[in-house]
Amino acid sequence: MNSFDKTSKNNIRGGGIDITTNKALNQQLDPALLRQALALIHSAQRIAVIAHEHPDGDCLGSALGLAHILGQVGKTCVIACADPAPGNLAFMPGIDKLQHTLDNEDYDLVIALDAGELSRFGSLYQKHQAFLERVPILNIDHHLSSSGCGNVNIIDPISAATAELLVLFQQQAKLPLNKDAALCLLTGIITDTSSFQFTNTTARTLEASAVLLRAGAVPETVVQPIYRTRPLAQMRFQSLVISNAQTSCNGRLIWSQATDATLAIAGATPDMDDNFSGLLRDIEGVEVAVFFKSYGDPNITRLSMRSAAPYNAAEICQRIANGGGHARAAGGTLHLPIDAATKLVITELERIMCT
């Protein structure tokens, strides 16, 4: 029934930032690849748009933004994610309809966003594995380490956010862009660039954002709940993580941990640890920062890593922590208690950085 070959890769791999991002916004994608993606969309009526587990502003903003766009051309879109949305994303129109399963698997197409491996969709993948192996999948992502999990894969690591890539898609495909779609996509771009502060921000990122502002998105709507409103428990949690931080290699390497006990002391919830590795990275003299966390199952530790050149966080996380991501920001999961996971990763970083 499914004539697509999910193993044949058909990706965009940007060769150089100057060349690829200097073209007009509506000429950025390989036309043949865009046609293939649109063919999948045109032949579908009910579409599941899925966001990766432990969701962030980009995967959810992208999923909602695309659902608002495709809704305007008559498609029925359902958005799904294994985990609940962080509370500070409640302002995004349509977030209240987020599902945590693909219910009766009644979809002609799945659009998988902001991750390139089906396992990154967590319990959605575990619950619906057989369905996801037979349904056509369009995969749109911007992670360097993405292998592409779709029949058609639009993967562009030059995009600062999947949402930026979706603006290019919308522009080139001449799809409608309403205010709700624009606000959700702007959320993806703002959160993945930390308000245009990260080095992934290009002129094209700003041009794509300008398109969204012209369509009615207001940056203040995104920035106020995400960057300016902090629960006291989150600030207490942050202060514990900073107080417990340890350093090595003359302060060039820093790390800290959080467990259920840390959450309990602070009165915090797991979603409050957003960007703790970035916070550690911003300490003077730091070149690599790692935040380790283990909540619920004490034998599973997740980590997020931030690095300065020449250290490649994506490469390190991929090699030793079953993870991946971007050169400067990456993460992984180890099936180890937090102290063992910390020892493994820090020993390797010390080998790379201190010798």
Ligand SMILES: [Mn+2]
């Ligand atoms: Mn992203």
